[in-house]
Amino acid sequence: MKIKIAPSILSADFSVMGEAIKMVEAAGADLIHCDVMDGSFVEPITFGGQMVKNIRPLTKLPLDCHLMIEHPKTQVKFFAEAGADIITVHYKACKKISDTYLRETLELIKSYGVKCGAVVNPDVPVENIFDVFPICDMVLLMSVYPGYGGQKFIPEVLDKVKKARAYAIKIGRPDMDIEIDGGVTEENAEIIRAAGANVLVAGSAVFRSPDPAKTIKALKS
Numbered sequence: 001m002k003i004k005i006a007p008s009i010l011s012a013d014f015s016v017m018g019e020a021i022k023m024v025e026a027a028g029a030d031l032i033h034c035d036v037m038d039g040s041f042v043e044p045i046t047f048g049g050q051m052v053k054n055i056r057p058l059t060k061l062p063l064d065c066h067l068m069i070e071h072p073k074t075q076v077k078f079f080a081e082a083g084a085d086i087i088t089v090h091y092k093a094c095k096k097i098s099d100t101y102l103r104e105t106l107e108l109i110k111s112y113g114v115k116c117g118a119v120v121n122p123d124v125p126v127e128n129i130f131d132v133f134p135i136c137d138m139v140l141l142m143s144v145y146p147g148y149g150g151q152k153f154i155p156e157v158l159d160k161v162k163k164a165r166a167y168a169i170k171i172g173r174p175d176m177d178i179e180i181d182g183g184v185t186e187e188n189a190e191i192i193r194a195a196g197a198n199v200l201v202a203g204s205a206v207f208r209s210p211d212p213a214k215t216i217k218a219l220k221s
């Protein structure tokens with residue numbers, strides 16, 4: 001399976017975001033991971049649809065929008081119209097509202113012709129989102145608690161990656177994108193890939209690297 005690297009712009013300098021995006025594209029990134037935080041589902045606030053709209057013309061890469069927000073349904077329109085290629089929403093934020101909110105949100109994303117995905121935090125069993133696997137283009141397994149870049153990888157998530165890949169195969173979707181987010185480094189990328197993840201988010205590993213192209217290559221192979 002092709003391994004894709006998604007640098008998280010959370011670790012970029014927001015005052016020169018356009019340059020940061022062009023830099024990681026030139027360095028071999030496959031997606032741009034946009035961490036959207038609302039100050040409620042997670043403590044910090046980052047940015048909204050306007051950022052996605054402004055960076056859209058600067059890169060050919062897909063924009064992978066990770067919504068760490070309450071009531072994600074209310075924001076889907078803005079991100080879809082801004083040019084998001086993938087929108088992922090948190091199981092926990094949806095579950096707080098109702099048992100059907102996650103599925104409804106994923107279907108709403110798809111209705112805009114945008115790819116969709118469900119996200120689980122480290123303490124949520126991946127089995128909790130098995131029912132929406134058939135409608136997801138990607139599933140995202142958090143390997144840190146969301147909110148901040150530069151945290152340490154939680155190795156227990158590797159078991160969940162294996163379960164997710166096995167379930168994707170079982171339902172006839174062996175090539176489904178399984179994304180890992182948080183604490184990915186050149187040192188642990190190999191075990192993450194071996195467990196069955198094929199999309200690796202990397203914030204600090206790429207943006208703090210003295211040689212981002214070399215780091216992206218190392219994360220891939």
Ligand code: DX5
Pocket residue numbers: 008010011033035066144145146147148149150151181182183184201202203204205
């Ligand atoms: C955490 C974010 C991650 C984070 C990854 O809340 O969702 O995308 O930016 O950063 P690193 O790779 O530094 O852990």
Ligand code: ZN
Pocket residue numbers: 008033034035066181201
């Ligand atoms: Zn993220």
